Amino acid sequence: MIEFKQVSKKYPTGQLALYNVNLTLEAGEMVFITGHSGAGKSTLLKLVAMLERPSKGEVLIGGRSLSKLGKSQIPNYRRRIGFIFQDPHLLYDRSVFDNIALPLLISGMGQADIRRRVHAALDKVGMVDKEKTFPLMLSAGEKQRVGIARAMVNKPTIILADEPTGNLDPELSQDIMFTFAQFNELGATVMIASHDHALVDRMKKRTIVLQKVES
Amino acid sequence: MSTPTPTKVSPKRNRSSGANPLGAWFNQQTNAVKFSMERLWFNPLSTWITLAAIAIALSLPTSLHLLLKNLQTLTADKREVPTISLFLKQNVAEQHAKDLAELVSGLPEVENVNVVTKDEALAKFSKITGFAKTLETLTDNPLPNVLVITPRLNLLGDMNLDAEGFSAKLKKYPEVDDVQIDVEWIQRLRAILSIAERIVVVVGVLLGLTVLLVVGNTIRLDIENRKDEIRVTRLIGATNSYIRRPFIYGGIWFGLFGGILSLVIVHLALLFLVKPVGELADLYGSTFTLSGVDVLMTLEILAASSLLGIIGAWLAVGRYLWQDEQAA
Numbered sequence: 251m252i253e254f255k256q257v258s259k260k261y262p263t264g265q266l267a268l269y270n271v272n273l274t275l276e277a278g279e280m281v282f283i284t285g286h287s288g289a290g291k292s293t294l295l296k297l298v299a300m301l302e303r304p305s306k307g308e309v310l311i312g313g314r315s316l317s318k319l320g321k322s323q324i325p326n327y328r329r330r331i332g333f334i335f336q337d338p339h340l341l342y343d344r345s346v347f348d349n350i351a352l353p354l355l356i357s358g359m360g361q362a363d364i365r366r367r368v369h370a371a372l373d374k375v376g377m378v379d380k381e382k383t384f385p386l387m388l389s390a391g392e393k394q395r396v397g398i399a400r401a402m403v404n405k406p407t408i409i410l411a412d413e414p415t416g417n418l419d420p421e422l423s424q425d426i427m428f429t430f431a432q433f434n435e436l437g438a439t440v441m442i443a444s445h446d447h448a449l450v451d452r453m454k455k456r457t458i459v460l461q462k463v464e465s
Numbered sequence: 466m467s468t469p470t471p472t473k474v475s476p477k478r479n480r481s482s483g484a485n486p487l488g489a490w491f492n493q494q495t496n497a498v499k500f501s502m503e504r505l506w507f508n509p510l511s512t513w514i515t516l517a518a519i520a521i522a523l524s525l526p527t528s529l530h531l532l533l534k535n536l537q538t539l540t541a542d543k544r545e546v547p548t549i550s551l552f553l554k555q556n557v558a559e560q561h562a563k564d565l566a567e568l569v570s571g572l573p574e575v576e577n578v579n580v581v582t583k584d585e586a587l588a589k590f591s592k593i594t595g596f597a598k599t600l601e602t603l604t605d606n607p608l609p610n611v612l613v614i615t616p617r618l619n620l621l622g623d624m625n626l627d628a629e630g631f632s633a634k635l636k637k638y639p640e641v642d643d644v645q646i647d648v649e650w651i652q653r654l655r656a657i658l659s660i661a662e663r664i665v666v667v668v669g670v671l672l673g674l675t676v677l678l679v680v681g682n683t684i685r686l687d688i689e690n691r692k693d694e695i696r697v698t699r700l701i702g703a704t705n706s707y708i709r710r711p712f713i714y715g716g717i718w719f720g721l722f723g724g725i726l727s728l729v730i731v732h733l734a735l736l737f738l739v740k741p742v743g744e745l746a747d748l749y750g751s752t753f754t755l756s757g758v759d760v761l762m763t764l765e766i767l768a769a770s771s772l773l774g775i776i777g778a779w780l781a782v783g784r785y786l787w788q789d790e791q792a793a
Contacts, residue, residue, distance in 0.1 A: 299700065301700065321790070322704075325699075325702045325703060325704040325707075326702065327702075328699075328700060328701060328702035329701070329702035331702075333700055333701070339693065339696075339697045339700075341694050341697065343503075343507065352697075352698065352701060353701040353702065355492070355493060355496055356698065356701060356702055356703045356704075356707055357702060358486065358489035358490065358492075358493060359489055359492075360488045360489050360492055361488075361492050364492075400701070401701075404701075404702075
């Protein structure tokens with residue numbers, strides 16, 4: 251499903267984030283990416299989401315190289331990906347409902363379908379009663395769950411999470427990891443970058459450790 | 466957190482879900498309209514400042530245009546059409562003058578001819594000037610017979626009308642002593658008006674550019690404030706046209722509301738002027754009234770200002786998207 255072939259990434263600042271990464275994820279697999287900060291965990295996820303392009307090598311999704319994807323195809327490709335950040339990047343001038351509805355609106359769904367899907371997503375993260383709330387009034391954990399709902403609402407085939415539990419207490423972190431596991435069981439390929447080793451160990455999934463590149 | 470029900474997420478991940486494309490398009494548009502409107506309310510002060518700048522920039526060429534239009538109706542008014550006075554020689558008899566009038570009225574440049582006999586002229590003169598007593602002492606009437614010629618209107622519109630040539634032609638009649646042409650001043654006025662028309666065009670273009678810049682700059686600032694939002698929407702698969710849409714609507718609102726405000730300004734200015742202009746017209750014995758902005762012109766102004774808003778917004782977003790693409 252996701253394949254890295256001799257991928258290196260060097261930023262314009264000269265920082266070498268990834269060097270010669272070879273990695274294959276099967277469809278429906280759930281993996282954790284760990285490693286010290288600066289080891290390139292975020293870069294790895296960004297390459298999949300096409301937020302960055304590799305300096306060398308190529309990333310293949312479903313057998314197709316991302317480098318062959320034209321600019322106009324990127325939006326469509328991204329709609330198949332759910333991306334969750336450490337900071338959920340919610341839009342603060344819109345209600346929880348509107349935040350979660352955004353990906354559906356972008357992919358051109360009708361209002362009735364949007365309503366149904368958003369409610370399903372809210373239900374999944376346990377925030378049905380917060381539909382009309384604005385993000386500023388939510389706790390960190392709630393914001394993160396809204397971020398997850400937004401990433402899931404489009405039923406993506408690939409879920410990428412960059413330190414999704416970075417700001418959360420252990421209990422909530424565990425909860426969120428189980429949510430990801432549930433989505434994985436429903437068929438999504440999941441990549442989670444985390445430095446929380448204890449939590450990663452408990453999940454008993456394949457774990458990839460990135461070493462910091464000595465440059 | 467509740468457990469997800471497997472039925473809700475189909476493994477096939479069908480994304481079209483049978484939504485009709487027109488409805489979806491409509492939904493996206495209404496959302497863009499809604500959000501772009503909310504943005505205007507979100508920052509009322511800057512919105513009003515922008516609208517005021519646009520309105521002032523638009524009202525200036527509009528009012529200049531109105532002024533010009535009014536001056537043009539003034540010169541095109543049939544009642545105000547100037548005349549050519551043909552002073553006949555003293556020895557020309559009244560009947561002779563009438564014959565000549567017949568002759569002159571046959572000329573292609575002439576609409577009609579009115580004969581003012583020397584007796585009529587004297588009577589009028591004594592009545593107007595109050596010289597009646599003085600005039601009574603005169604044994605002879607010193608005034609000549611006069612033919613008052615109204616030239617054809619289409620002649621007046623023609624800037625190349627050879628007033629001098631026409632006057633020379635009239636002078637050739639042996640009975641004619643002198644020709645006084647009032648046409649010249651109106652031709653000069655028309656020449657001035659046609660220069661003023663150009664000035665209005667130049668001012669209009671410059672201030673139109675101002676509107677473009679004002680809208681463009683406002684939208685640019687709006688984009689700066691929403692960079693994070695744009696980044697997020699891009700990440701969840703927003704196309705350039707999706708990102709552009711609310712800003713374009715924003716541009717339309719700025720243009721449209723700015724245009725409406727400018728019309729309000731122009732109407733207030735007209736109300737302010739209508740009374741003194743009427744008084745002035747009275748003093749000149751004219752029935753001239755100030756004409757305002759008609760429906761067609763209103764629509765034209767609103768369409769033009771909205772279009773300027775769209776273009777301004779388009780340029781601002783286009784520049785941002787281009788930069789963004791270069792950076793990626």
